[in-house]
Amino acid sequence: MSSTHRHTPGCACGIDVHAHVIPHDLPRYLGNAVPAAWPSMAPAHACHRHVMIAGKVYRTVSERAWSPSRRIEDMAPMGLAVQAISPMPELLSYWMEPQAASQLLRYMNEQIAEMAALSGGRLVGMGAVPLQDVDVALAELEYVNDKLGFKAIEVGSNVNGKPVGAPEFAPFFAACAEKNVAVFVHALKPTGVERLVGPEKLLPALAYPTDVGLAAASVLTSNLIGRHPDLKMAFSHGGGTLLSLLPRLEQARQVFPALRDAMPVSPSEQARKLFYDTLVFDAPTLRHLADRFGASQLMIGTDYPFAFHDARPVDSVIAAIDDPRVRAQLVTDNAARFLGIDAGASPIQA
Incomplete structure (x- = not known):
């Protein structure tokens, strides 16, 4: 059955590239002095547990964070x-x-590999590496790719303040391109938090997309994707502010010779080689993303299982896009290409 025919309202055929895991338990530190930020899990109410970091509750999560069966139950209505x-x-x-x-x-x-193994093909592992040390990160990349079979990894938008396009990370992303491991960039400890006025919950609403936009811009201005055209790199939250920054960057490249030298390929052309999730909560914005970056580069992202997520991601696409193809x-289709899986072999067919 063709994918075009499958994707109708009410289908259960989507692929979500942006969903998170927190295990029921986290390991004890095996060294002598436990790092101050070493996380742990503590009982909460009912089927919930607290994520504890530095002795404080960072987040309270339900069994959806660690239970494959509970997660799969939620996937059909999504x-x-x-x-x-x-x-x-x-x-x-980091x-x-x-x-x-x-x-x-x-x-x-x-833990992610175990969840995927228990899911009957419904869950696909996306690994993580300690990118604060490129050599250690390369070793873990080899493990998750060669031993666990992961075809994608998640990285933060910055590593201790250095964006993903910084030159010190170039060898790592070169290895990802060589191994055909896709990279999903997620907002993390964003810049500009001190400029927010209001409750803490403004962080994911305003600061996350700002940091993601700057991270994506760093990939363009460093010519990372130009040097590694086979690198599959995606950005959460629709690429954040990149959509608005791109025309200014394009104009600046025309005005300033140094920028033109730094970016042999125009930023707009480079941006159409990156991937972006659909997590923008707005149909006109999603249509604009498809027009600016290309419909071939957008994939469902939900941020499940957290409260600030898209509970009906396929419906969000349907609301924004008229053409069934x-x-x-x-x-x-785009997510299947990004993750290196067979779209026609989805466990659920509409």
């Missing part, structure tokens, strides 16, 4: 056949010593 699962970004732990972070992320990667790209 219109999803497959979900790529990655760690809650705070667990990426602020720890590399060996400590490596221990935690090895545990996370193996373009809907098919956004709902299933």
